[in-house]
Amino acid sequence: MIGLVIFLAIFLPVLLTSMKSFLVIIPAIIQRLMNEASLPINGGTLALHSPDELKVSIKTTVAMPAGIVASLDPITLQLYNSNTTAFSPFMAVDLPKQHLDGPTDIDAPESIVRISNKTELTSWLRYVVRDPTVDLSLRGDSHINLGAIRSAVHLEKTTPVRALNHLRGFGVPSIRLVVPPEPDGANVRGQLLFPNHTPLHLGLGNLTFNMWSGPVRLGTVDVHDVLAAPGDNLFDFRGVLLLRDLLPNLGAILASQASALGRGSIVLGVSGNSTVVNGRHVAFFEEVLNGERFETELSVVSVAMQVLGGLIDPAASNGTSALLDTVSAVLGNKTLIDGIVDKLNASRVVDRLNSTADPVAIPGNLLKRVQRELTRTALKSVVRELRGGRSKPLWSPTR
Numbered sequence: 001m002i003g004l005v006i007f008l009a010i011f012l013p014v015l016l017t018s019m020k021s022f023l024v025i026i027p028a029i030i031q032r033l034m035n036e037a038s039l040p041i042n043g044g045t046l047a048l049h050s051p052d053e054l055k056v057s058i059k060t061t062v063a064m065p066a067g068i069v070a071s072l073d074p075i076t077l078q079l080y081n082s083n084t085t086a087f088s089p090f091m092a093v094d095l096p097k098q099h100l101d102g103p104t105d106i107d108a109p110e111s112i113v114r115i116s117n118k119t120e121l122t123s124w125l126r127y128v129v130r131d132p133t134v135d136l137s138l139r140g141d142s143h144i145n146l147g148a149i150r151s152a153v154h155l156e157k158t159t160p161v162r163a164l165n166h167l168r169g170f171g172v173p174s175i176r177l178v179v180p181p182e183p184d185g186a187n188v189r190g191q192l193l194f195p196n197h198t199p200l201h202l203g204l205g206n207l208t209f210n211m212w213s214g215p216v217r218l219g220t221v222d223v224h225d226v227l228a229a230p231g232d233n234l235f236d237f238r239g240v241l242l243l244r245d246l247l248p249n250l251g252a253i254l255a256s257q258a259s260a261l262g263r264g265s266i267v268l269g270v271s272g273n274s275t276v277v278n279g280r281h282v283a284f285f286e287e288v289l290n291g292e293r294f295e296t297e298l299s300v301v302s303v304a305m306q307v308l309g310g311l312i313d314p315a316a317s318n319g320t321s322a323l324l325d326t327v328s329a330v331l332g333n334k335t336l337i338d339g340i341v342d343k344l345n346a347s348r349v350v351d352r353l354n355s356t357a358d359p360v361a362i363p364g365n366l367l368k369r370v371q372r373e374l375t376r377t378a379l380k381s382v383v384r385e386l387r388g389g390r391s392k393p394l395w396s397p398t399r
Helices: 002-036 118-130 250-256 258-262 283-289 300-307 317-331 334-356 364-387
Strands: 041-050 053-063 069-072 075-080 091-095 098-101 103-114 133-146 149-162 171-177 188-196 201-213 216-228 231-241 265-277 293-299
Touching (some): 002 149, 041 103, 041 265, 091 103, 118 133, 118 283, 171 293, 171 300, 188 216, 201 231, 216 250, 250 258, 258 265, 265 283
Parallel strands (some): 041 201
Antiparallel strands (some): 041 053, 075 091, 075 133, 133 149, 171 188, 188 231, 201 216, 201 265, 216 231, 265 293
C-alpha cells in the first residue's frame, strides 16, 4: 500500500503535467493547421440588392490534412480590404457549422448582408473592376471540436480572387437602328458582350451606359437584369443614339477615330451612367462604374451594315424609304445619305463574296484589299460631301 502511494506521488504530477501539455499542444496544432490551410474562392454570388445591402454566397475549400476529422462551430467572417492599414470590414458573412474531414468543401449559403463600410467596399470594388486579380481578406473567431477536445481558433486569411480585369474581351457584337424610334425615344438596339472573369455570379441590376467616340458622347444604352455568370455573357440592350449631335461633332469624331480608321475599324467607348436595383440607385457602385471607360474596336463595314442595315436590305423596301427619310432629315443631306448607301451596297457585295465565294477563285487577301478600298472610298466621299468641295481635308489619318 505504501508502495502504491509512493508510485502515485511520483507519477501523478508527471501525468498531470503531460496532460496539461497535451491540452496546450493540441489547440496550438489545430490553430497552426488553420493558419496554413488555404481558402480558395471556388464560386458563389455577389449581387447588388439595395443601396445598403448585398446578396452574397461563397463556395470555398478548407484544405485540412487527410485524416483530420473535426467540426467547426458557426463563424461570422468579417470581409475587409487588406490594402487599408486599419481593420475596417465592409460586410460580414455567416458560415454555418461545418464537418471537416481532410480537404472539405464549404458553402456559405446565399444571404442578404448589410454593408458596414461603403467607403471600403467602394475601394475594394475598384480593384475588382480594374485588376486581373484582387485580394479578399477575411477574419473571424470560432471553436474547433477534435473529439473531446474543444479549441478556440482565430481565422485570418487573404486569398487572391480572379477579378474583372477591366472587362478584357468586352464587345458589341450587334447594333442596329430602330426606325421609327420606339415610343420612349429608343432608336438603337443590339447586344453587349460582358466577360466575367471572376468565379462569382455577379448581379448588377439595371445598368445604363454612355457611348463615346473619343470625347463625343454618342448616346446611352440600357441593359436590364444583369446577372453575369462566370465566362462570357450576352445581354440585349436598347437605347438612344443622339443622331442630331453627330454632324456638328463629326470633326471631333473623325479625329478621335483617325488611327482606328486606318485599320478599317472604329473604337467605341462605354462608361457607366447609372445603376438601379429594385427602382433605387446604388450610389456606391455608380461611383465605381461611372469612373471607368471600356473600349472595343469594331469593323467599319460590319457596323455600317448593322446600323444602316435597313437601308440596304432589299427585302425591306418599305423600311428602306422610312429609314432613309428619317436619317436624311436628321442629318439634313439626302444626297450624302444616298452616296453612303451606294458605297454600303458595294461593301455588301464584298461581304457576300467573303461568305460564299470559292477561296481558290477569289483569294482572301484580295477580298480584304477590295473591302478596305471600298471603305476608304466611302469615307472620302462622305468627307468630300461634308466639305462641300473644299480641298483641305477635315482630318489626316495616322500612318
